[in-house]
Amino acid sequence: xxxxxxxxxxxxxxxxxxxxxxxxxxxxxxxxxxxxxxxxxxxxxxxxxxxxxxxxxxxxxxxxxxxxxxxxxxxxxxxxxxxxxxxxxxxxxxxxxxxxxxxxxxxxxxxxxxxxxxxxxxxxxxxxxxxxxxxxxxxxxxxxxxxxxxxxxxxxxxxxxxxxxxxxxxxxxxxxxxxxxxxxxxxxxxxxxxxxxxxxxxxxxxxxxxxxxxxxxxxxxxxxxxxxxxxxxxxxxxxxxxxxxxxxxxxxxxxxxxxxxxxxxxxxxxxxxxxxxxxxxxxxxxxxxxxxxxxxxxxxxxxxxxxxxxxxxxxxxxxxxxxxxxxxxxxxxxxxxxxxxxxxxxxxxxxxxxxxxxxxxxxxxxxxxxxxxxxxxxxxxxxxxxxxxxxxxxxxxxxxxxxxxxxxxxxxxxxxxxxxxxxxxxxxxxxxxxxxxxxxxxxxxxxxxxxxxxxxxxxxxxxxxxxxxxxxxxxxxxxxxxxxxxxxxxxxxxxxxxxxxxxxxxxxxxxxxxxxxxxxxxxxxxxxxxxxxxxxxxxxxxxxxxxxxxxxxxxxxxxxxxxxxxxxxxxxxxxxxxxxxxxxxxxxxxxxxxxxxxxxxxxxxxxxxxxxxxxxxxxxxxxxxxxxxxxxxxxxxxxxxxxxxxxxxxxxxxxxxxxxxxxxxxxxxxxxxxxxxxxxxxxxxxxxxxxxxxxxxxxxxxxxxxxxxxxxxxxxxxxxxxxxxxxxxxxxxxxxxxxxxxxxxxxxxxxxxxxxxxxxxxxxxxxxxxxxxxxxxxxxxxxxxxxxxxxxxxxxxxxxxxxxxxxxxxxxxxxxxxxx
Ligand SMILES: *[C@@H]1O[C@H](CO)[C@@H](O)[C@H](O)[C@H]1NC(C)=O
Ligand SMILES: *[C@@H]1O[C@H](CO)[C@@H](O)[C@H](O)[C@H]1NC(C)=O
Ligand SMILES: *[C@@H]1O[C@H](CO)[C@@H](O)[C@H](O)[C@H]1NC(C)=O
Ligand SMILES: *[C@@H]1O[C@H](CO)[C@@H](O)[C@H](O)[C@H]1NC(C)=O
Ligand SMILES: *[C@@H]1O[C@H](CO)[C@@H](O)[C@H](O)[C@H]1NC(C)=O
Ligand SMILES: *[C@@H]1O[C@H](CO)[C@@H](O)[C@H](O)[C@H]1NC(C)=O
Ligand SMILES: *[C@@H]1O[C@H](CO)[C@@H](O)[C@H](O)[C@H]1NC(C)=O
Ligand SMILES: *[C@@H]1O[C@H](CO)[C@@H](O)[C@H](O)[C@H]1NC(C)=O
Numbered sequence: 001x002x003x004x005x006x007x008x009x010x011x012x013x014x015x016x017x018x019x020x021x022x023x024x025x026x027x028x029x030x031x032x033x034x035x036x037x038x039x040x041x042x043x044x045x046x047x048x049x050x051x052x053x054x055x056x057x058x059x060x061x062x063x064x065x066x067x068x069x070x071x072x073x074x075x076x077x078x079x080x081x082x083x084x085x086x087x088x089x090x091x092x093x094x095x096x097x098x099x100x101x102x103x104x105x106x107x108x109x110x111x112x113x114x115x116x117x118x119x120x121x122x123x124x125x126x127x128x129x130x131x132x133x134x135x136x137x138x139x140x141x142x143x144x145x146x147x148x149x150x151x152x153x154x155x156x157x158x159x160x161x162x163x164x165x166x167x168x169x170x171x172x173x174x175x176x177x178x179x180x181x182x183x184x185x186x187x188x189x190x191x192x193x194x195x196x197x198x199x200x201x202x203x204x205x206x207x208x209x210x211x212x213x214x215x216x217x218x219x220x221x222x223x224x225x226x227x228x229x230x231x232x233x234x235x236x237x238x239x240x241x242x243x244x245x246x247x248x249x250x251x252x253x254x255x256x257x258x259x260x261x262x263x264x265x266x267x268x269x270x271x272x273x274x275x276x277x278x279x280x281x282x283x284x285x286x287x288x289x290x291x292x293x294x295x296x297x298x299x300x301x302x303x304x305x306x307x308x309x310x311x312x313x314x315x316x317x318x319x320x321x322x323x324x325x326x327x328x329x330x331x332x333x334x335x336x337x338x339x340x341x342x343x344x345x346x347x348x349x350x351x352x353x354x355x356x357x358x359x360x361x362x363x364x365x366x367x368x369x370x371x372x373x374x375x376x377x378x379x380x381x382x383x384x385x386x387x388x389x390x391x392x393x394x395x396x397x398x399x400x401x402x403x404x405x406x407x408x409x410x411x412x413x414x415x416x417x418x419x420x421x422x423x424x425x426x427x428x429x430x431x432x433x434x435x436x437x438x439x440x441x442x443x444x445x446x447x448x449x450x451x452x453x454x455x456x457x458x459x460x461x462x463x464x465x466x467x468x469x470x471x472x473x474x475x476x477x478x479x480x481x482x483x484x485x486x487x488x489x490x491x492x493x494x495x496x497x498x499x500x501x502x503x504x505x506x507x508x509x510x511x512x513x514x515x516x517x518x519x520x521x522x523x524x525x526x527x528x529x530x531x532x533x534x535x536x537x538x539x540x541x542x543x544x545x546x547x548x549x550x551x552x553x554x555x556x557x558x559x560x561x562x563x564x565x566x567x568x569x570x571x572x573x574x575x576x577x578x579x580x581x582x583x584x585x586x587x588x589x590x591x592x593x594x595x596x597x598x599x600x601x602x603x604x605x606x607x608x609x610x611x612x613x614x615x616x617x618x619x620x621x622x623x624x625x626x627x628x629x630x631x632x633x634x635x636x637x638x639x640x641x642x643x644x645x646x647x648x649x650x651x652x653x654x655x656x657x658x659x660x661x662x663x664x665x666x667x668x669x670x671x672x673x674x675x676x677x678x679x680x681x682x683x684x685x686x687x688x689x690x691x692x693x694x695x696x697x698x699x700x701x702x703x704x705x706x707x708x709x710x711x712x713x714x715x716x717x718x719x720x721x722x723x724x725x726x727x728x729x730x731x732x733x734x735x736x737x738x739x740x741x742x743x744x745x746x747x748x749x750x751x752x753x754x755x756x757x758x759x760x761x762x763x764x765x766x767x768x769x770x771x772x773x774x775x776x777x778x779x780x781x782x783x784x785x786x787x788x789x790x791x792x793x794x795x796x797x798x799x800x801x802x803x804x805x806x807x808x809x810x811x812x813x814x815x816x817x818x819x820x
Contacts, residue, residue, distance in 0.1 A: 031266040032084075032092050035174050039108060040115055047122045049073060050092045053085040056141060060500050063143035066180065068095030070102070071139030072125045080124045083139075089268035091143070093177030094498065098142060102130050107517045108175055109491075110484045111664060112602025114520055131513060144497040145467065148439055148475030150183035150272075151176055153383060153417055154343070157187045158219040159448035159727060160482045163670075163677040163709070166259050173260070177267045179494045183475065185343055185381075186271035188260055189253030191218065193274070193330045197322075198281060200329070207283035209243045210305070212250070215677070215705065216712040223348040224279040224309040225299040230718035231707045234777045237700065244696040245704040248678070248687060256680045261334065272381045273334075275342035275371065276326035278311040278319065285310060291318040297351040301722035313353070314346065315366045323370035340377045341413070347386040357400035364404030372408065380405065384416045384426040384438065395430070402434050412436050417479045418443040419466075420458040422545045432470030439475025440466055442493050444548050447569055447726040448482035450555075452614045453548040454489035454540035456507070463493070464501045484664050485610070488514055488532075489540055511536050518603045523591070531587035538576035538584070539614065546575050552618045553626055554652060554739050555728035557769065558746035559762065560630050562623075569726055574619040578815035585615045585811070589804045592797050605796045609662045612800050613730050617655050620811040624820035625651060633750045633760070641754055645747035647820070651807065652740050658799045660732030660792040667733030668789045671781040674709035675702040703780060710777055714738060720770055733787060738776055742769055 029050035037045050056067040068086040075081045082099055086092035100106050103123045106114055128135050152160075164172075176184065191212055198208055210228045213221040220226040229246060232239040264271050285293040292313040299307045312319050331338045344367065346352070354360050371378035387393045393401075405412050414433050418424035420442040427433060427440065440463045444453040467473045476497045478490045491514060499505050515532050516524040542548030550573050553562050565571045592600050592608055600608075616622065625648045632640030659665035678687045678701055689697050713734065716723035745768060753760040781787050810820050 029092070031089065031263075032096065035093070035177065036096070038170070039113070039174060041118055043120060044118070044122050047079070047081050048096070049081060049083045050096075051083070051085045052087070052089070052092070054087055056085060056087055056143075058143040059141045060502075062145045062501055063498070065144040065147045066091035066094065066182065067141065067143035068092060068098065069139040069141045070095050070099045070125055079121050082122055082125060085139075087143075088182070089266075090149075090177065090180060090182040093267065094142075094144075094180035097178040097180070098140065098498075099125060101513070101517060102126055102140065105130075105513075105516045105521050108178055109487055109518065109603055110175070111487065111606035114601050114603070117520060117601075131509065142498050144180060145499075145501045146439070146473065146475050146497050148183045148413070148477075149179070149181045149494060149497050150185075150415065150439055150441070150475055150477035151179075151181045151479075152185060153385075153415070153441075153443065153479040153481065154185055154187055154222065154345070155219045155481050156448075156479075156483075157185075158216045159712070161188070162216045162218070163673040163680075163705070165673075165677065165680040165682065166256055167682075169256065169260055170263065173263050173267065173269070176269060179491075180497060181269060181494070183270045183272065183341070183477075184264065186257070186261060186264065186273055186339075187219070187222070187343070189250065189255075189257035190222065190274040191250040192254035192257075193326065193333055195247075195250060196333070197276075197326050197329055198284070200325070201284065201287060203281055203283055203287075205243060205247065207281050209239075209246075211281035212246050214246065214708045214711075215249050215253075216708045220299070221309075222274070222277060222279075223345050223350075224277060224296050224311055225349060226302060226306055227279075227281075227309045228306050230306065231704050231711070233718055234711060234715075234774075235703060235707050236778070237703070238694065241696040241700050242704060245701045248701060249705075252678065252680055252687070255683075258334075259681060261337065265337070270341055271339045272341040272343045273330065273339055275344040275380075276319075276323045277344060278314055278346065279309045280312055282310050284312075288318060292316045294353050299349060300717075302717060303719075306718065314363045314370075319366060320370040320373055323367075324374045327371075327374040338375060340375055341379045341381050342371055342375075343381045343383075344371075345383050345386065348383065349386070352392065357396050360397050361400040361404035361407065364401050364410075365408045366404075368405050368408035368410035372410070378411070380410055380412045382412060382414055384414045384433070385418075387426045387430065388418075388424055390429060398430055399434050402436050405436070413474070414438040415441055415475070415477055415479065417441055418446075420444075420455045420462060421547070427466055427470070427473075432466070432472060435472050437472050437474045438470075439477045440473055441475075441477030441479040442489070443479045443481065444486060444489060445481050446549065447723075448729075449549045449551065449569070449727070450482075450485065450729050451549060451552070451618060452486060452535070452539035452610065453542065453550070454486050455544075455548055456489060456492065456536055456541045458544065459489065459493050459496070460505055460507055463496055464504070467501050484606075486540065487518075488536065507536070508533065519601060523601070523604065525591055527587045528591045531584040531591070534580050534584040534587075535611075538581050542575055546573070547571075550574055550618070551725070551728070552730060553622050554617045554655075554730060554735065554743075555725055557725070557766065558626075558743055560633075560760070562626060567722075567726075572623070576619070578619050579812075582615055582620060582811050582815045585611050586804075586808065589800055589808075593801055600797050605662065606664060608800045609658060609665055609796050612658060612803055613655060613665075615811055616651065616803065616807055617730060620814040621651060621807055621820060622648070624810070624814040628820055629747065629750065633754060636754045636757075638751060638754050641747070641751045645751065648743055648747065649740065652735055652743060654803055654806065655730070656732050656735040656740070657792065657794065658732070658796070658803060659730060659735065660788070661794040661796040661799050662732075663791055665731055666788075666791055667729070667731040667737075668781060668787065669791075670713075670731065671706050671709055672789045674705040677705055678702065706781060707777060710779075714773065715777065720773060732792070733781075736786065737779075737784065738773070741772060745769065745772075 032050040058064045058067045068091040073081045073083040084095040214229040232242045295308045416426045419440040563572050629644035713729050
């Protein structure tokens with residue numbers, strides 16, 4: 001890991017420089033102090049000392065990366081001062097999380113924090129490690145057994161981050177530092193570099209128009225799966241204006257990226273920067289008649305104009321030249337900065353042009369040389385996902401691919417995206433990536449699918465096993481496609497890096513401490529703990545060989561048989577014991593209602609909403625009501641069709657109310673984020689438009705953004721094609737405006753069919769549904785009754801209580817195998 005050390009010493013040099021610039025402890029720790037001031041109560045702001053100490057001896061030899069030591073430093077005048085020492089800034093951040101856990105049993109979560117419940121003054125560091133019960137004399141020392149802890153995969157930038165503003169990014173980067181993350185694909189705003197790069201090659205913005213996608217689809221454009229945007233088609237507005245909007249978005253994201261990169265550097269988090277990927281606008285080949293350009297394969301059934309992206313053959317001499325120009329330009333635009341880590345996915349879900357091992361080898365050699373021609377310390381970061389196609393990537397081809405990098409003395413780092421799933425994990429098909437450095441990561445929500453999914457058994461065992469077998473496993477990562485879900489699963493994986501890989505983690509203890517941090521020790525009752533213990537063995541522990549994710553019926557187009565989907569991603573399979581899960585739900589609901597309701601923390605409210613949704617719409621009541629409906633239709637029983645239909649509608653309506661009570665389950669807040677992303681760094685007047693009839697306007701821009709947000713979670717493309725409902729969501733407002741009308745029409749048609757003595761005509765139904773959905777794509781949120789930007793103001797715990805009384809008994813009955 002020679003290159004890696006380079007990056008690490010960069011962080012150290014930065015810190016040392018700041019130390020010299022101003023008084024020692026004050027300056028070197030400024031970024032950490034800033035984080036403390038953003039997150040913790042005022043009385044805590046002056047009570048932490050952070051120090052970089054290069055040589056802390058790790059508690060055991062394996063855990064030698066980013067070592068921290070947490071101890072008290074008593075100061076009679078101000079009470080306890082906490083001393084956090086670390087070998088890197090990343091270590092200091094993780095040390096602070098460790099302190100908050102050990103001394104106060106509290107943490108920052110996506111779904112909320114309880115920092116307002118901290119004691120008035122920082123509590124002392126305990127004399128005993130709460131998790132191991134080891135007595136501590138000279139401070140608590142921990143380190144990571146892998147040098148890299150990384151976060152997200154490239155599509156998360158479309159599914160989750162596309163419309164974030166700086167405030168939200170800042171909070172997320174704080175969360176990353178606390179969780180020990182020190183490697184992050186930094187993909188925001190890269191089109192700014194790409195656009196300038198192609199302008200320099202004398203392409204016009206019109207030439208680029210058929211290349212750049214809308215904001216949420218950018219990740220797939222970057223990987224050569226997609227090109228061009230289709231919002232004007234969905235909205236039936238001017239394509240010329242759309243080009244203006246895309247450019248505005250690119251500009252605003254670049255401003256955001258500058259802030260992100262600055263903060264990552266302050267925090268010692270290595271940014272994985274984009275590289276020239278080879279994909280080019282269709283107008284480019286004409287300008288380089290001597291170079292070899294090809295078209296990549298069709299992706300996900302998209303119309304030809306939006307896929308089959310043109311690319312420059314990687315072995316063409318021009319590839320080297322373009323890579324060099326691109327990386328130099330990027331570095332120039334980033335004020336001279338580079339991280340030496342570059343992301344380059346040559347074949348993500350694409351059929352390689354190369355069909356032989358020799359050609360694969362020549363390709364990767366050429367790419368490696370290209371990167372090194374600008375940056376001799378270049379690390380080629382890539383996602384291992386393309387290797388999941390084992391038809392193309394048999395051992396012969398895969399080893400040749402990596403041999404080519406070695407031929408050029410290159411340094412790859414491969415992120416094995418779904419390493420916890422048999423059949424999707426690449427490390428076990430490639431003998432640990434044939435000795436190349438790789439990271440083990442978990443991905444439980446393809447398409448940012450919503451639900452309680454995970455494979456905890458694998459997560460708690462495989463990373464240690466794999467590391468002990470393959471010392472070239474150098475990282476642990478969370479590669480979720482969206483966040484705000486399944487926090488325990490991700491938190492467990494990230495935490496694992498800080499455990500001794502030679503000793504199994506006590507899972508029950510680990511979970512119980514998470515629950516105490518999440519809800520507060522006083523609310524982590526036996527009942528609550530038991531509910532979580534059940535969830536960790538059911539929803540979060542899908543059996544080996546099974547996909548953990550499952551699509552709720554509510555998000556799919558209603559049909560007579562709904563379990564299977566056109567693709568595995570749209571299948572509905574709940575492999576867990578439903579009685580157990582309903583039991584866990586009951587316990588959590590009861591625990592929340594015993595407590596003073598205004599006193600239930602945000603994290604608890606989130607979990608209540610999430611589990612209620614999972615139980616009622618996912619695994620129990622909705623499928624059972626659907627069965628009643630279909631049985632009544634088959635039996636040609638009109639009153640029963642009506643009765644079952646009314647129940648389906650009542651359930652969806654009730655859950656819509658529940659989801660609308662919580663910001664993180666609200667479509668309105670998603671649309672608002674999209675519309676407000678015109679100005680992600682809050683510079684007022686940043687987006688100006690000249691006044692002109694039918695020309696680009698703020699309203700038009702915002703509708704373009706809204707259309708992106710709507711399209712992604714519904715049609716996922718220019719029409720209802722192969723990816724329809726792939727990224728669907730159980731969100732308040734989306735249920736009522738998009739899914740419920742599908743269900744209502746379905747129920748009406750079944751009743752009409754029985755009345756008329758005919759078979760239900762599925763094709764006619766789909767056709768009608770598509771017409772309505774096309775209209776929905778064009779709508780502007782807030783114009784129809786009940787479309788609110790905020791939550792409905794109802795208390796989630798109250799709504800959960802009502803729904804539990806109304807539907808709980810049915811859920812219990814259905815889970816046990818009975819009828820709804
Ligand atoms: C391209 O354009 C930018 C900005 O105008 C310029 O700074 C850069 O050096 C140009 N040339 C190359 C080869 O990238
Ligand atoms: C799009 O708008 C044009 C002009 O207003 C109209 O003629 C055309 O029918 C519309 N197309 C669709 C599909 O709505
Ligand atoms: C890709 O799809 C287009 C239609 O969209 C079709 O004409 C073409 O044959 C397909 N190409 C391949 C390589 O499958
Ligand atoms: C790329 O090729 C052009 C044209 O031959 C040349 O002017 C330029 O210097 C090259 N750039 C790099 C970075 O190699
Ligand atoms: C992999 O190798 C086999 C035989 O060596 C070849 O037929 C196949 O097309 C190769 N695939 C790729 C993607 O190189
Ligand atoms: C896997 O690769 C083969 C050979 O390149 C290709 O024919 C096939 O379509 C790929 N499968 C998938 C699921 O992409
Ligand atoms: C499901 O869990 C319940 C309650 O623990 C238990 O009684 C039942 O036997 C379990 N069912 C199966 C199929 O394991
Ligand atoms: C519940 O908590 C709130 C806020 O902490 C407090 O004002 C109220 O008095 C409490 N009610 C009961 C019954 O404890």
